[in-house]
Amino acid sequence: MAASVLIVGGTHGNECNGPWLVQHWGHEPSQLQRRGLSVRTAIGNPEALQANRRYIDNDLNRSFIPELLDDPSTPCLEGQRAQHLLASHGPEGITPATVLIDLHSTTSAMGSCLVLYDRRPAALALAAGCQERLGLPIYLHESDRAQTGFMAQAWPCGLALEVGPVPQGVLSPRICRQSELGLAALLDVLEQAAAGRLMLRRALKIHRHLGSLDFPRHSDGEPSACLHPQRLLGDWKLLAAGEPLFLQPDGTAIPFAGDPSGPVHTVFSHEAAYQEKGIATSLTRQEHWPIDPSWVAALQALLQA
Amino acid sequence: MAASVLIVGGTHGNECNGPWLVQHWGHEPSQLQRRGLSVRTAIGNPEALQANRRYIDNDLNRSFIPELLDDPSTPCLEGQRAQHLLASHGPEGITPATVLIDLHSTTSAMGSCLVLYDRRPAALALAAGCQERLGLPIYLHESDRAQTGFMAQAWPCGLALEVGPVPQGVLSPRICRQSELGLAALLDVLEQAAAGRLMLRRALKIHRHLGSLDFPRHSDGEPSACLHPQRLLGDWKLLAAGEPLFLQPDGTAIPFAGDPSGPVHTVFSHEAAYQEKGIATSLTRQEHWPIDPSWVAALQALLQA
Structure with missing residues (x-):
């Protein structure tokens, strides 16, 4: 069958x-x-x-x-x-x-x-x-x-x-x-x-989920910044410490603090459906598995x- | 005041x-x-x-x-x-x-x-x-x-x-x-x-609304074609008779039949909210008003x- x-x-x-x-x-x-x-x-x-x-x-x-x-x-x-x-x-x-x-x-x-x-x-x-x-x-x-x-x-x-x-x-x-x-x-x-x-x-090249980042928020829960335009050019890219992560309405960037466990790549940056889930972007670790x-x-x- | x-x-x-x-x-x-x-x-x-x-x-x-x-x-x-x-x-x-x-x-x-x-x-x-x-x-x-x-x-x-x-x-x-x-x-x-x-x-340069075009549809009402990729590159462009308008799932294009009243420019091609309104794109006439x-x-x- x-x-x-x-x-x-x-x-x-x-x-x-x-x-x-x-x-x-x-x-x-x-x-x-x-x-x-x-x-x-x-x-x-x-x-x-x-x-x-x-x-x-x-x-x-x-x-x-x-x-x-x-x-x-x-x-x-x-x-x-x-x-x-x-x-x-x-x-x-x-x-x-x-x-x-x-x-x-x-x-x-x-x-x-x-x-x-x-x-x-x-x-x-x-x-x-x-x-x-x-x-x-x-x-x-x-x-x-x-x-x-x-x-x-x-x-x-x-x-x-x-x-x-x-x-x-x-x-x-x-x-x-x-x-x-x-x-x-x-x-x-x-x-x-x-x-x-x-x-x-x-x-096999895998991007293993590490966690997700929420938007910075005001005390009332409303987002106080959106993703930086550089984060919207494409996912699967290395996000290094110090690179711009969020953009505040006054035009200033909030940089990525870095991840002590090693290099990270973003996925699902800018996914509209994830705003309700409190996810601005997700972080992954690239690994090669035999x-x-x-x-x-x-x-x-x-x-x- | x-x-x-x-x-x-x-x-x-x-x-x-x-x-x-x-x-x-x-x-x-x-x-x-x-x-x-x-x-x-x-x-x-x-x-x-x-x-x-x-x-x-x-x-x-x-x-x-x-x-x-x-x-x-x-x-x-x-x-x-x-x-x-x-x-x-x-x-x-x-x-x-x-x-x-x-x-x-x-x-x-x-x-x-x-x-x-x-x-x-x-x-x-x-x-x-x-x-x-x-x-x-x-x-x-x-x-x-x-x-x-x-x-x-x-x-x-x-x-x-x-x-x-x-x-x-x-x-x-x-x-x-x-x-x-x-x-x-x-x-x-x-x-x-x-x-x-x-x-x-x-x-004043105006794009005056002429009308809207619905998707071609099957007898059950479901769309039988989507907008052609060339229509998605940007609005406000001239759409001439014979240019590709819709794309059928088998890869063949349906050309624009033309508008007897004169040249037309598209607006709101690909607007997600207009699918429920039966609008694939809208047609306008460009005019210059003193x-x-x-x-x-x-x-x-x-x-x-």
Whole structure:
């Protein structure tokens, strides 16, 4: 039996390029066909998409938590939606999927990247294979106590494909094209793994999450500075001590104090949706991890089960 | 008595750069001081700003219509807000303002521009004076049956200052700076007019609204194409017959059919908030209007009343 892959667009209802692609693939399903794989699609949060809002009651991509998943009478729309997605497509669902690819866009100048939420070997193999093909960066968003319950963690193998910059609610051919290229590479890797032929040759370059920085704030809680324009030119860059971090309304910069643990690179600078989370930018450590043979073995075992 | 000017930020709750400036001016009011003017500020839609949404029940900048303004028991939050703003700052309000400047941002690559909603002479004088100083384009958004009830129309003299591109919900130093420069020029013009010394020398260049184009749609109402990348490089440009207008998911372009009435320039291409209004882009005709002495006379009479 072919291994099943679920592609989700519209997990956030104001990120409209993923749903646009899902709709297009409904007309042109051949783009998703790969030997040994059964690929299907879903809209993550149809109600939020209709409303052009990130979510209605709770961020769906933070809703895969026991409090919401285990409560059959939760009034939270996204809790209900998370339950429904798992009941339909989850590992114990009606038509179970083994791999979950979650399509996102960001207002940050991050280009195309992959987001992993833990170090499970199968997703590391998938991400490494995609990085070998496209060279894109990988954000390991782990150990963040303020943010849990990501959709991709609820499937045996899962990750997010994140593309930016694009405003919320804007359909962009460039963002769609980048998403298609990233997804095609992911499916190619899965096809090779399903055939037992995936080879990884290069060390995995990871940007490991260290923490997030909030805006400086007045005593009333309102931000007293915004990100400095130099921080908005692009993420994945080294942020050295003394470099401008925030800009105050009077034109003076607040420099970065530095991180005693070593060099840091920024991600998700300028992400509109993170203002409500008190995140101006997130800091990562760039690391090179040697390929572990167990990664490919884990992915191939999942797909050939 | 000094003529009163009201500056509104946050008429749309997900356009956060105007409210950011309003907050800053609260700490540094000297930036707004001009001889002969009493300048104050307001947040247009505090509830929507708090929710980081364009609006709660109805677009506030389409809510200055008799159905909402004349109904003391309207359940519409923005109808109530429009009534409140007029009761406080309207021409017959508690502390009446003569001039209304409404700060907006857009996801479209429009740079800084002014938006007028009719041809009342005082606002034409204000816009012309600002254009002489900064050279910015002016969009005359008149005669649009699908869109009425703009805030600026409810004051004796009013216009919007629109700056982009910036995603919704993103604080951008560049957008704030451009807004400050535009506002400073507007206040300088008003200061001259209040002193009876405003001189206009150059013809007014106007982009007059002709109509809007919706996306091509499938029979189920979903868009079947998005704007072509060439349309996203910047607005105010000539769109000639045969130039690519939309891009279909299969990569083929749909060309612009042309406009029999003459050359057209686009505005508000790619504005995220207009997808719900069925607007992919709007078409304008560029015109040069000789300065009419009645414009300055009208503005000076208002400010010196």
